[in-house]
Amino acid sequence: KGLQNKKLVLFSARTSSFHDEKTESCRNSKINNQTLGIKFLVSKKYNALRIGKNEIEKINFSDQNIIDYAISSERSDFLDVYLGSKCEFMISSDSGINQLADLFRKPILIIDHYYCLSFERYASKVIALPKKFRDIDTGKLVGFVEAYQKLLINNNPDNPSEVNKLGYEVIDNNEFEVKEAIESMLSLINNSFHLNEIFEKQKKFWDNLEINFGYKPNNQVIICPNFYSKNIDLFEN
Numbered sequence: 001k002g003l004q005n006k007k008l009v010l011f012s013a014r015t016s017s018f019h020d021e022k023t024e025s026c027r028n029s030k031i032n033n034q035t036l037g038i039k040f041l042v043s044k045k046y047n048a049l050r051i052g053k054n055e056i057e058k059i060n061f062s063d064q065n066i067i068d069y070a071i072s073s074e075r076s077d078f079l080d081v082y083l084g085s086k087c088e089f090m091i092s093s094d095s096g097i098n099q100l101a102d103l104f105r106k107p108i109l110i111i112d113h114y115y116c117l118s119f120e121r122y123a124s125k126v127i128a129l130p131k132k133f134r135d136i137d138t139g140k141l142v143g144f145v146e147a148y149q150k151l152l153i154n155n156n157p158d159n160p161s162e163v164n165k166l167g168y169e170v171i172d173n174n175e176f177e178v179k180e181a182i183e184s185m186l187s188l189i190n191n192s193f194h195l196n197e198i199f200e201k202q203k204k205f206w207d208n209l210e211i212n213f214g215y216k217p218n219n220q221v222i223i224c225p226n227f228y229s230k231n232i233d234l235f236e237n
Contacts, residue, residue: 001067007046010087011038012070013112014095017054025158026131026170029093029112035061036175037091037182042066044186046088051080051097089185098122109185111173116148116209119221125188125195126221129181132171132234136164141171143237145208181224198222205235 013029016022031050038048042065050059052070059068069075069083080100084090090101093112101108107125114131133147134140147168157163163170173181187193199206199219205228206217228235 003047008083008087009041009046009048009089009091010051010083010101011048011091012050012052012093012095012097014093014097015052015055015057017056018052020054023159023161026160026163027094027112027114027158030172031057032060033173033175034091034111034178035059036179038066039063040179040182041186049083049087051075051083053077053080089189091182091185107185107188109181111178111181114152114170116144116152116213116215119215119218122218122221124220127181127185127188127224128221129173129177129224129227131173132231134169134171136167136169141231141234142168143234144205145212146237148209149212177224177227180226184224184226193225195219195222198225201225202228202235208236 011034013031013034014027016024016028039061041048042063047065049067049069055070058071084100084106085104087101087106089107089109090098091109091111092098094110094114098108098110102122102124105124108122109127111129112131113128119128130144133142133151135142151163151166151168155166157166160170196219199222202223205223209215210217223235
């Protein structure tokens with residue numbers, strides 16, 4: 001494919017196809033919401049490979065530097081691992097495939113993040129872009145700590161219909177949020193900002209997780225800075 005010695009990023013989105021799930025999961029994500037961000041990476045001279053297994057939906061954007069490897073007849077588990085060792089970083093939703101990048105200590109951008117306490121398992125540098133929660137009755141967005149208390153921690157539902165029964169709906173990240181997060185990832189890769197400094201700016205949120213859930217913050221993990229500042233009330237109330 002002519003990818004030798006070129007900047008390579010892997011991207012993916014969790015779907016129900018991998019495990020042939022009969023119901024949707026709140027951890028699922030829409031691959032085509034990454035369109036703007038992946039095109040931005042290509043403009044920065046990156047080659048992008050979409051990875052995954054048993055995928056059905058094709059990506060709806062094309063470029064000679066974008067390869068839909070997930071639906072290729074050439075994909076294999078071994079090649080997945082090899083690509084994980086060669087990429088500069090990975091973009092993925094809240095899925096086990098992230099561990100592939102973590103295995104090789106590659107930075108990870110996790111979009112549509114759902115489970116708050118899964119942050120602690122990462123050894124790599126991580127930028128997280130969490131899904132939002134909305135109260136169905138009032139139509140208002142709910143603070144993350146409140147949602148985790150009432151919804152995820154006590155009940156841990158994974159099916160959107162079960163979340164709806166509890167009075168909430170889960171909102172996926174949109175294309176613009178994803179693109180901004182990818183821009184932040186490049187800043188991290190290029191050492192334009194430092195994790196520790198941003199972690200300190202977000203300390204109130206991480207302290208709330210520790211106070212309410214006993215979660216020990218890992219300053220390798222931050223929330224996307226732009227997303228945090230634009231939604232600071234959701235993080236710090």
